[in-house]
Amino acid sequence: MPAVAAVAVGVLTTSAMTPSAASAAIRHDTAQQGLNALVAEEGIPAALASVQSRDGRNRTYTAGVGDLATGAAVPRDGQVRVGSNTKTFTAVVVLQLVGEGKISLDAPIDTYLPGVVRGDGIDGRRIKVRHLLQQTSGLPNYSNYLGEDVQHFEPRQLLDIALQHKAEFDPGTRWKYSNTNYVLAGLMVEKVTHRSLAQQIDQRIIQKIGLRHTYFPAPGDATIREPHPTGYYRDSPDAPPRDVTELDPSWAWAAGAMISTNSDLDRFFSELLTGDLLKPAQRAEMRTGTVPAEETFGPGARYGLGLVSKPLSCGGLYWGHGGSYPGYETRGGATVGGRAANVAVSLQLSDEATRGRVDRVVDAALCRR
Template sequence: MRRTALVAAVIATAGLTTATQAAASTRLEQLARNLVAAGAPGVIVRVDDGRGRPVEITEHAPWAHRLEAGDEFRMGSNTKTVMAALTLQLVAERRLSLSDPAGKWLPGLASGVTLRMLLNHTSGLADYTEDPALRNAILGKDPHRWTAAELLAVGAAHPPVFAPGTDWSYSNTNYAAVGVILERVTGASLADLVRDRIARPLHLTHTYLPADGSWRGRHAHGYEPDAAHMPPAVPAGFSDVAGTPKAGHVDVSGNDPSWGASAGAIVSSAPDWARFYTALMSGKLLPAAQLAEMRTVVGPGYGLGILTATTPCGTIWGHDGGITGYSSSTITDGTGRRTATILVPTEFVYEFDAAPELAEAQRALQDATTCAMFGKPVTAGPAT
């Protein structure tokens, strides 16, 4: 659920070659197959260049659950974009201000932290996912249902990594804090806010904050290697994941994602997420002033719950996400008319840079997907 390399990899795209749109689609199919051949349990690719019917590709290993393009998927840290949108809606309604001291809603939080700092990761708060107390939850072995308030308490108990506003560091604790603030300001649960302010208005029928490890519709099964097959680069403390054994892996689909909460627990689908990005970037969800705030970036190009990067094929906005068994990369252009999503049902090998061949195949697919989104020729070979 920490920031993975999926969006960052877009920056390293290779030189482009000429190709027709049909050839680009064929290339994406081949790269998706390459990803599975390199060890991914499967992949869902969806690309909409804004000029016609989206390209939808699914591939899966012979042993893995069959994927469909509209499968529900745990979106990990893409959740942060939704939480930022909810926050900015309340800013537009004058119920919050980005300059509000976080302590106004969270007594005892480090002095000097503002709502804006939480949203753009400049607060200095330590990341709760680094605390050993979360280990068993990440591994699917903890029956406790974590709340955003409890996760905030875990992160806030650690010394700040820097003084508020003086640096940038990605921390899930920031969005645990945002979740608590949203609930305290509105009196509504996070699940209800996602439903009433995002999913229902946009007709996102597969987007929700789950109450437990269950699903509402057809979903992707997420996997991690079992202890005997976990790559040695994965730390020993993360090698034994709970789940249903299957072909040298464990199926973690039923594991409770509550430890992600407002930082990473949302469920969605590739078509739903495209619709969300289109509404967000076109101004349907936010007034112009708040959308401009969201796109004001610091550090490595991070705005309020969203990243930006410049690639040879165009400037992208988006986020990525990882939660046990599920990795996601979602991007759009500056207008929301073009969108692309890559969903891979495994996470630890990405999180810990434990599979170089898989990472290389992922980069090649990401590069090609980005260019296809802009309607430009895709790379003919592996990324450099």
């Protein structure tokens, strides 16, 4: 395996700059240093970041190599599989439909998918739409039962896998992360709109705010359209990384299938907090009534309706989600003050300590003034 070396890109010098320009240079240099450390100290092949300032200006950074076999450069602001950031896109569509009076957050999901959700301790007449988006439904996580041989799945097949297992707890009594919640949310969107979830996300979000490098892959499409770093997976900490870039994303669907770039995620989360993607009432719903989610998202994290809040070391919060997908890991979000930062690495991370280091790169980028 070729040696992985940190490659500094876009580093600025502070000499002969105005005070404001020098401050910006220090902030962005912090992001670069964070990426370099991830590559050099964690053995990550490639790391990418995008930092958006309050005035909407965006800087992108890379470190490492884009392909271990060829030594190709990391594409600046390259596309990656953004995994569970997809959940926020799905939640936004559901909340838009709430704002249009087509869905009620406090209605049982049986209202929209009658008779579909039944199992051992599972009853769609007792699970509210809100429970799905908030991850408090108690539904078992189908991805825990897929095994190693991931194939093509239809959304209903994913739900059927989950329904073969017992409920984790009574709806609304606890929080536990389950991809099944968002498969159901996606099925509900399709039932209510009579359109595919991919079409709804494209029309209602991607086209509306101009995300030029974001899309929901078509069924069976295992490729990534635009320049991207090769995605790797390790079967064990000591195993060599293997290329898993091309993988049918149907197993993740509404819970994690989307492809995007860090700069597009910056824009998405910024627009979600301050733009008109949602009406004020639904935007408030997304961020109020959050529940502790530290077991999945780290110290101080709380889960709203498809949106995670995390404390900043400099005070305040940022809002985002993050995603873990074979080949890629993404972390980041935005503040209500207009700053945003997202980081992606080309290796799915299984070590919580390393995930924490990626989180700290985001924190450092958002806290530097």
